[in-house]
Amino acid sequence: MLHSLTEFLTAALGNSPLEWLAVLTGFACVWLAARESLWNFPVAIFSCALYIVVYYRAQLYSDSLLQAMFIVLSLYGWYEWLYGGRSKTALVVSRTRGVEWVVCAAFVGAFTLGFGYYLQKHTDAALPHWDSFTTAGSLAAQYLLMRKRLENWWLWIVVDVIYVPILWYKQLYPTSALYALYLGLAVYGYLEWRKSMKSEVGAMKHA
Template structure:
């Protein structure tokens, strides 16, 4: 197989008999596998998840470029940077004594601020999602054309589910940031995101993606359970250390 052709979304790996039939490309299949590995290893608190995450977002960025979803393409750039930061944060000592970042809960103050910012951001994006992404897509195309891409400005239809789309986008960003800091709440947000995604993709007839997000929903639920247990253990260990220091 030609190396460049491997990245073509029309290079079909398998035809899946879902709905009216779904031709899954090589790049989508491999990108999906790395995405599932990323989420699974993150739920196990394994730093290697960021290696798989970097591969996943790179491959999906190529896919979104080919199908002209430039807003989501730019979101992949954010996830790429977040994966790099997460890799750094998970492997860097947080103190001179060599302590590493531990799984924990958000403080009440941080939780309140995060919730407030998320609600405002979702509200604003719901109202302005169409003009924002229309402008973003055109700016992206113009920028790519400066480097000789020779792309025509895309003709975009209004968002099919503006509120749910905005919710998934904002919560995905918040959840990714919380994951890089090892906050348990990130998995709870991924559960919400995946529930919405399963419904939205099924409603749009993209059944393969709906099934994928159902799998991710299971992994996120398992991640919630595992990290809650770890956070409880870390909290108990911290209290024991503080009591010993006082004594």
């Protein structure tokens, strides 16, 4: 037991400084998003750039590609939060529309099967279909976050639950622990955004 604990601590503490920096900035960007702070976008861009390298080294190619996509989506989301509301005003929290759920579900299913098959047949990717599912789920959640849809936090909870064991399996212990913390942040973000949405609705009724 003591030997196993020693091996774990050695592996965790021995992980690259690059991963630790990615972990810290990753936590910061999700916390900022939960607080509806625009600063979540520049911090996310920096963190994602680091994770491109971290995931590629761990043979999680789909997740490495995901980080590059997140950088592009973060730039778009930054603009949307500033000017995506009515008459180019700041975006407010709202519910996900039915058509958005259908599109997200179709995308996640198609990407998981298609890209998972590609990774399985043409690369040495670890856990190709699980890797593809978390990638697709994260993209769907990020899209809803960009549009300030309240339910984006539901998708993040599902994705985080799956990421924790995958990253642990790949011995990315700090990042696995980060995703465990993300679960708590996702719940916190949902509660904060729901409160914000109710405040906006109340303000509109009294306007």
